[in-house]
Amino acid sequence: MLNRTIAPPITEPVNFSIKVPPCEKMILENGVEVYMVNMGTEDTLQINWVFFAGNWYEEKKTVAASTNYLLKNGTTSRNAFEINEHFEYYGAYLNRSCYTETAEVTLHCLSKHVNNLLPAVAELFTDATFPQEERDTYVQNSKQRLKVGLQKSDFVAGRLIDARLFGEAHPYGKYNMPEDYDQLLCEDMRSFYDAHYKNGHCIVFIAGRIPDDLPAEIEKTFGQLPWQSHRLHSTEKSHIVTPSFEQKSLVTIDPNGVQAAIRIARPFPNRHHPDFMKAMVLNNVFGGFFGSRLMANIREDKGYTYGIYSYLMNHIHESGWMISTEAGRDVSQATIDEVYKEMELLREEPIDEEELQIVRNYMIGTILGDLDGPFQVIARWRNLILNKLDEDYFYRSLDVIKTVSAEELQELSRKYLKPEEFYELVVI
Amino acid sequence: MIQLEKFTLPNGLRVVVNEDPSTPMAVVNVLYDVGSKDENPEKTGFAHLFEHLMFGGSINVPDFETPLQMAGGENNAYTSADLTNYYIQLPSENLETAFWMESDRMLSLDFNDKTLEVQRKVVSEEFKEHYLNKPYGDVWFKMREMAYKEHPYRWLTIGKDLSHIENATLEDVKAFFFKHYTPSNAILVVAGQVKLEEVKRLAEKWFGDIPAGEKYVRNIAPEPTQKEARRMEVTAAVPLDAFYKCWHMESRLEKGYFAADLITEVLGGGGSSRLYQTLVKEKKLFSGIECYHMGTVDHGLLTIEGKLVKGVTMTEAEKAVDEIIEKLKQDGISEKELTKIKNKTEAAIAFEDMSVMARANSLAFYELLGDAALFHSDREKYFAITAEDILQYSRKIFAVNNSNTLCYFSSL
Numbered sequence: 043m044l045n046r047t048i049a050p051p052i053t054e055p056v057n058f059s060i061k062v063p064p065c066e067k068m069i070l071e072n073g074v075e076v077y078m079v080n081m082g083t084e085d086t087l088q089i090n091w092v093f094f095a096g097n098w099y100e101e102k103k104t105v106a107a108s109t110n111y112l113l114k115n116g117t118t119s120r121n122a123f124e125i126n127e128h129f130e131y132y133g134a135y136l137n138r139s140c141y142t143e144t145a146e147v148t149l150h151c152l153s154k155h156v157n158n159l160l161p162a163v164a165e166l167f168t169d170a171t172f173p174q175e176e177r178d179t180y181v182q183n184s185k186q187r188l189k190v191g192l193q194k195s196d197f198v199a200g201r202l203i204d205a206r207l208f209g210e211a212h213p214y215g216k217y218n219m220p221e222d223y224d225q226l227l228c229e230d231m232r233s234f235y236d237a238h239y240k241n242g243h244c245i246v247f248i249a250g251r252i253p254d255d256l257p258a259e260i261e262k263t264f265g266q267l268p269w270q271s272h273r274l275h276s277t278e279k280s281h282i283v284t285p286s287f288e289q290k291s292l293v294t295i296d297p298n299g300v301q302a303a304i305r306i307a308r309p310f311p312n313r314h315h316p317d318f319m320k321a322m323v324l325n326n327v328f329g330g331f332f333g334s335r336l337m338a339n340i341r342e343d344k345g346y347t348y349g350i351y352s353y354l355m356n357h358i359h360e361s362g363w364m365i366s367t368e369a370g371r372d373v374s375q376a377t378i379d380e381v382y383k384e385m386e387l388l389r390e391e392p393i394d395e396e397e398l399q400i401v402r403n404y405m406i407g408t409i410l411g412d413l414d415g416p417f418q419v420i421a422r423w424r425n426l427i428l429n430k431l432d433e434d435y436f437y438r439s440l441d442v443i444k445t446v447s448a449e450e451l452q453e454l455s456r457k458y459l460k461p462e463e464f465y466e467l468v469v470i
Numbered sequence: 471m472i473q474l475e476k477f478t479l480p481n482g483l484r485v486v487v488n489e490d491p492s493t494p495m496a497v498v499n500v501l502y503d504v505g506s507k508d509e510n511p512e513k514t515g516f517a518h519l520f521e522h523l524m525f526g527g528s529i530n531v532p533d534f535e536t537p538l539q540m541a542g543g544e545n546n547a548y549t550s551a552d553l554t555n556y557y558i559q560l561p562s563e564n565l566e567t568a569f570w571m572e573s574d575r576m577l578s579l580d581f582n583d584k585t586l587e588v589q590r591k592v593v594s595e596e597f598k599e600h601y602l603n604k605p606y607g608d609v610w611f612k613m614r615e616m617a618y619k620e621h622p623y624r625w626l627t628i629g630k631d632l633s634h635i636e637n638a639t640l641e642d643v644k645a646f647f648f649k650h651y652t653p654s655n656a657i658l659v660v661a662g663q664v665k666l667e668e669v670k671r672l673a674e675k676w677f678g679d680i681p682a683g684e685k686y687v688r689n690i691a692p693e694p695t696q697k698e699a700r701r702m703e704v705t706a707a708v709p710l711d712a713f714y715k716c717w718h719m720e721s722r723l724e725k726g727y728f729a730a731d732l733i734t735e736v737l738g739g740g741g742s743s744r745l746y747q748t749l750v751k752e753k754k755l756f757s758g759i760e761c762y763h764m765g766t767v768d769h770g771l772l773t774i775e776g777k778l779v780k781g782v783t784m785t786e787a788e789k790a791v792d793e794i795i796e797k798l799k800q801d802g803i804s805e806k807e808l809t810k811i812k813n814k815t816e817a818a819i820a821f822e823d824m825s826v827m828a829r830a831n832s833l834a835f836y837e838l839l840g841d842a843a844l845f846h847s848d849r850e851k852y853f854a855i856t857a858e859d860i861l862q863y864s865r866k867i868f869a870v871n872n873s874n875t876l877c878y879f880s881s882l
Binding site: 082085300343348369401403416 | 490535563577742
């Protein structure tokens with residue numbers, strides 16, 4: 043008779059030796075580096091062109107994001123519709139994203155169509171025109187979308203906490219109001235485009251089943267463009283963090299709101315800081331996954347929220363440690379109190395060995411799962427490369443997960459999980 | 471073609487295996503053939519609330535999270551109108567842990583008041599987060615009630631009303647479990663770095679002795695054919711007017727489903743689609759517009775929804791949408807457009823199949839529809855659709871008397 047109370051034996055993931063699948067590197071004639079992960083079971087490709095064109099580099103609000111968005115809305119020879127139709131005809135997706143430091147263009151397509159698509163991508167990087175009419179439609183629709191967003195407590199909270207943490211003038215903290223879009227000129231986008239895309243510093247990431255002739259096609263199509271290697275980019279346009287004086291605030295956007303969006307955050311150094319890897323482990327114990335203390339206490343024991351998480355922010359220059367949840371309005375203060383209680387517990391008592399072992403295994407298991415498939419593998423490489431880290435950093439972080447002690451984590455809690463250093467924001 | 475094997479245990483549990491040696495992971499997916507369409511109209515939201523309770527511990531495994539995390543695994547679940555699906559992804563070395571846990575909660579839950587009380591609150595917060603505390607959050611409650619008069623798709627999976635969830639009792643929970651969570655009402659899919667023989671051994675070991683229970687026979691009357699156009703107007707404190715229109719379409723296995731899916735691509739798939747190009751870019755009547763359908767097993771809804779540019783009247787906006795639909799009904803689509811939407815479909819399928827988890831989910835869904843092997847043949851049906859089919863089905867779907875229009879006005 044099967045005894046169901048006994049768990050089957052397991053191999054604990056901390057005993058796995060994980061290898062990141064390799065990434066090949068090629069340097070184009072103009073010096074631009076191309077990283078390639080050639081694996082996968084489907085004939086699919088992802089090509090990602092990354093530029094230093096995030097809002098870190100804009101002189102005027104909305105310019106970086108708008109330039110990125112409107113990059114594919116017209117060239118000398120094709121209008122927005124023709125560009126879209128060209129990509130969509132081949133079943134391809136061309137997405138743009140703008141972050142704080144970087145901005146990028148990503149192509150997803152079946153490998154068999156890639157050669158029909160690359161010249162059209164290159165056209166966007168050499169010949170985008172930013173037509174007035176496209177700008178006008180975009181400005182109108184962005185303003186309208188923003189007005190809807192401003193009625194959502196989670197959206198408003200996400201913007202304001204960043205502003206509290208980094209200051210409204212800092213690229214990580216600034217946010218747009220509808221009237222900011224009115225100031226946007228085509229000329230602003232054209233000059234930003236010239237500096238940061240057309241003559242920019244680029245880095246390319248390719249993943250999937252890479253056809254044999256693709257490297258040569260990439261060289262032919264992009265190797266002669268007036269780009270430079272990302273290594274020659276002098277990032278150091280500096281911005282100074284100027285956090286708010288107001289440490290706790292309550293913002294009401296809907297007097298009848300039934301939930302409160304709660305954000306509690308503190309500044310934290312970037313990935314190069316010796317505490318960063320250990321903090322990743324501590325964060326998991328605290329609020330990083332479903333089995334974390336915040337989740338176990340505030341959702342699974344008290345039912346105050348559908349979910350509560352903590353995380354380290356993904357910026358290059360500075361990071362922040364954030365706790366984020368939407369909780370019932372009547373239990374919002376109780377939720378905040380419990381968050382601080384959990385911080386206190388981590389400062390006062392070492393983490394139990396079994397709990398720590400669970401977190402170690404969970405983290406390693408997740409990393410193994412995250413390395414499944416070419417797009418996930420290139421994402422790992424990309425994160426290292428853009429943060430100026432190497433493969434060794436990844437292996438050292440695995441070691442930290444496996445070996446960091448409860449005492450070290452308690453010390454870290456005492457250093458960072460201090461309520462007086464957190465900004466607290468509630469939006470109803 | 472992916473590799474695929476099937477067998478059935480004596481208690482009725484269907485098992486599907488997809489060996490994929492390219493991944494270090496394994497996925498164990500258990501789908502129960504119960505969704506919000508199986509609920510009592512007076513106790514809606516129950517299938518989803520129940521899904522939450524499935525994580526509250528079972529008869530021999532009191533803690534559902536810790537052993538899995540120790541094994542390096544993750545799990546989650548979702549409930550729809552048609553089904554409830556639970557999945558675990560973990561390193562393949564520890565596959566048996568997933569069998570142990572999933573089989574124990576199929577055998578019997580640890581029914582307790584505390585879990586029910588907490589999860590009632592959690593689900594209430596989920597309800598508030600997604601439907602009450604959001605502009606336009608009430609649209610789908612209203613639209614579904616207008617579009618469906620008989621079929622249980624008339625309420626949302628989250629439930630018709632918060633009070634239904636707040637009033638759920640432990641007796642309801644037990645009755646629901648013994649009615650729906652039986653081996654004969656479930657499908658187990660095991661995918662990834664696994665071997666058929668090992669899966670057979672583990673399935674028999676862990677699921678083999680679970681009593682078959684009584685097979686639940688679903689008896690849902692189909693939605694009667696709509697005979698007249700329906701309309702509704704809502705006014706609320708939202709910043710922009712919005713337009714929603716739904717038409718009934720065919721069920722998941724009928725040809726009309728595939729045609730409808732492709733029609734949503736023609737109208738709303740991406741920057742070169744007809745609605746976006748004409749109404750957002752050229753006429754500038756909408757700040758955004760989409761066309762999609764719900765992907766339901768029974769007769770679903772094909773939907774167009776958009777937000778109006780400030781200053782544009784609802785009448786103008788609606789007329790412009792109608793013109794686009796009329797043109798489609800009149801002229802159909804070009805061969806170039808047909809090639810485009812088929813290329814898009816081919817790519818979408820290839821990208822979806824890259825993830826072992828998505829593959830396991832799809833296999834379970836196809837087995838629910840009748841046979842996991844539909845995974846291959848079902849997709850072929852897209853490529854058999856002709857331009858003439860698109861024309862005929864658009865005439866059928868977009869018949870005036872088949873429409874449900876909801877005009878959402880801003881009071882601000």
